[in-house]
Amino acid sequence: KLRNEILHRLNSFLGTGRVVEVYFTEFVVQ
Numbered sequence: 001k002l003r004n005e006i007l008h009r010l011n012s013f014l015g016t017g018r019v020v021e022v023y024f025t026e027f028v029v030q
Helices: 002-014 016-029
Strands: none
Touching: 002 016
């Protein structure tokens, strides 16, 4: 839930392309 909100903020701040990269990285880490 909290991570989803963070991803939403990152999506608005960085843009879709970047967020996919960040999300993939976080997914691999966990």
